[in-house]
Amino acid sequence: MPPDFAKVGGAKGYLIRMRVYVATILSTVLILLPSCSISQSEPQAPMSLSQKVSTLNDLSLRRPVIRLDGEKFKNLVRSAPRNYSMFIMFTALKPQRGCSVCKQASDEFQILANSYMYSPGRSSALYFAMVDFDDAQDAFQSMKLNTAPVFIRFPPKGKPKKADTFEVQRHGFDAEVLYRFISEKTGVQFRVMRPPNYFMNIVLLMTVALLAGLIYLKRDSLDFLFQKSTWGVIVISFILVMMSGQMWNQIRGASFAHRDPRTGAMSYIHGSSQGQFVMETYIVMGLHGAISIGVILMNEANTMKDLSDQQRKGMAGIGFAMLVFFFSVILAIFRSKYQGYPYSLGMRSHYSTSATTALVQHPSNCHNSSSTDTKLHHHPSTTIACSNHNSNLFCSML
The missing domain is CATH 1.20.5 (Single alpha-helices involved in coiled-coils or other helix-helix interfaces)
Structure with missing residues (x-):
C-alpha cells in the first residue's frame, strides 16, 4: 500500500x-x-503404449499378479493402444464376502502367475492381473459380471470375445488347466511350478524310520512279516489312504477346513464336487474303514468255530449293521456334493437333514437363489451367494 x-x-x-x-x-x-x-x-492425455508397458512391467516386478482398481483397469486394459494380452481374474476376496471359492481360485492363479514370472520365456506379451469387486465395482459393471471368480483373457487388439472367457464350471480352476487355456490363446509357453510340500516328505521319512526301528527291535522274531493278518492290515490301510483322496490334497494343496467369517461355523466337508478339505479325507477314510471292519466281522463270524452260534450270529449282525449304517452315511455325503445323485440307502431324509447339515457347508457359505445368477448391485454392503449350479464354483453378488 x-x-x-x-x-x-x-x-x-x-x-x-x-x-x-x-x-x-x-x-x-x-x-x-x-x-x-x-x-x-483440458482432458487428461491418454497413456501411450510405451507408458502402459513400462507401468505394467513395474507393477509385475512388485508382484506377479497385478492388482487393478477401476482407473487402472480402464487405462491399462480397456483403452487402446495395446500390444500385450492380459489374463485377468475377477474376484471377491474381502473376508466379509465369505467366498472361499474365490480364495482357492486366487491361490491357483497366484501359482500360475509366479510360474510365468520366474520362467525364462517371460516377456511383455502377457500380464496377469486381478480385479477385486470391492476395489473396482465399475469394472464388474462394465464387463456385465455378477459372479466370481471369472477368468477373462483380454487380447492385444479389440474386446474379449466369448471364447476368451475361461469356463470354470466345466474345467475347474487348477493352475495347470488355466495354463493350458492361456497358452492356447497366446502361444506363451512356460512350466507350472507348485511350491514343494515338505510336510509329506517329513511324514514319509518318519514312517520309514518307524518301520525300520520296529524291524530292528523284532529282528530275532520276524514271523509277523509272514502272517496274512499283518499284510491284510497293511494293504487295507494303503487302500483307505488312496480312496480318501490324500493324493488330491497333496496335488491341489487343499485347506484343512473352512470357518465362516460371519458366523464362525466350521465346515469339514466341501460342498462342491470339485473340491475337498483335508478333514474331509479323514472322515471319508474313517467311514470306509468302518465299512471294512463290518465286512470283516461278517466274514470271520462263519470261521470262528470256538464261538457259540449265538455269538457268531451277534458278530455277523454287528458287522451287517456297521456296513449298512456307514455305507448310508457315505451315500448321504456323496449326495450332498453331487446334488443330482438319485440313490440312497434308507437314510436319505434323516441323515441328509441332520448330520449332513452339521458337517457339510459350502466353503463360501453361500445360498442358492431361485435364479441361476443373482443380479449384481454395486453397493458396499453387497454380499455373496452361490449360483444355482450343481458344482457351485461361482459366487454371485447380492
Missing part, C-alpha cells in the same frame, strides 16, 4: 484502504481464474 494512504486518517483513510484491498483481491482472482478454467477444461 502506498505510504500516502497510510498517513490518511479517519473514515476517509479507512475507505481508501478498503478500496485498495478489494481491488487487489479482484485482480488476483481475475488473473488466476482463466488458468484454473483452462487446466480443468
Whole structure:
C-alpha cells in the first residue's frame, strides 16, 4: 500500500484502504481464474503404449499378479493402444464376502502367475492381473459380471470375445488347466511350478524310520512279516489312504477346513464336487474303514468255530449293521456334493437333514437363489451367494 494512504486518517483513510484491498483481491482472482478454467477444461492425455508397458512391467516386478482398481483397469486394459494380452481374474476376496471359492481360485492363479514370472520365456506379451469387486465395482459393471471368480483373457487388439472367457464350471480352476487355456490363446509357453510340500516328505521319512526301528527291535522274531493278518492290515490301510483322496490334497494343496467369517461355523466337508478339505479325507477314510471292519466281522463270524452260534450270529449282525449304517452315511455325503445323485440307502431324509447339515457347508457359505445368477448391485454392503449350479464354483453378488 502506498505510504500516502497510510498517513490518511479517519473514515476517509479507512475507505481508501478498503478500496485498495478489494481491488487487489479482484485482480488476483481475475488473473488466476482463466488458468484454473483452462487446466480443468483440458482432458487428461491418454497413456501411450510405451507408458502402459513400462507401468505394467513395474507393477509385475512388485508382484506377479497385478492388482487393478477401476482407473487402472480402464487405462491399462480397456483403452487402446495395446500390444500385450492380459489374463485377468475377477474376484471377491474381502473376508466379509465369505467366498472361499474365490480364495482357492486366487491361490491357483497366484501359482500360475509366479510360474510365468520366474520362467525364462517371460516377456511383455502377457500380464496377469486381478480385479477385486470391492476395489473396482465399475469394472464388474462394465464387463456385465455378477459372479466370481471369472477368468477373462483380454487380447492385444479389440474386446474379449466369448471364447476368451475361461469356463470354470466345466474345467475347474487348477493352475495347470488355466495354463493350458492361456497358452492356447497366446502361444506363451512356460512350466507350472507348485511350491514343494515338505510336510509329506517329513511324514514319509518318519514312517520309514518307524518301520525300520520296529524291524530292528523284532529282528530275532520276524514271523509277523509272514502272517496274512499283518499284510491284510497293511494293504487295507494303503487302500483307505488312496480312496480318501490324500493324493488330491497333496496335488491341489487343499485347506484343512473352512470357518465362516460371519458366523464362525466350521465346515469339514466341501460342498462342491470339485473340491475337498483335508478333514474331509479323514472322515471319508474313517467311514470306509468302518465299512471294512463290518465286512470283516461278517466274514470271520462263519470261521470262528470256538464261538457259540449265538455269538457268531451277534458278530455277523454287528458287522451287517456297521456296513449298512456307514455305507448310508457315505451315500448321504456323496449326495450332498453331487446334488443330482438319485440313490440312497434308507437314510436319505434323516441323515441328509441332520448330520449332513452339521458337517457339510459350502466353503463360501453361500445360498442358492431361485435364479441361476443373482443380479449384481454395486453397493458396499453387497454380499455373496452361490449360483444355482450343481458344482457351485461361482459366487454371485447380492
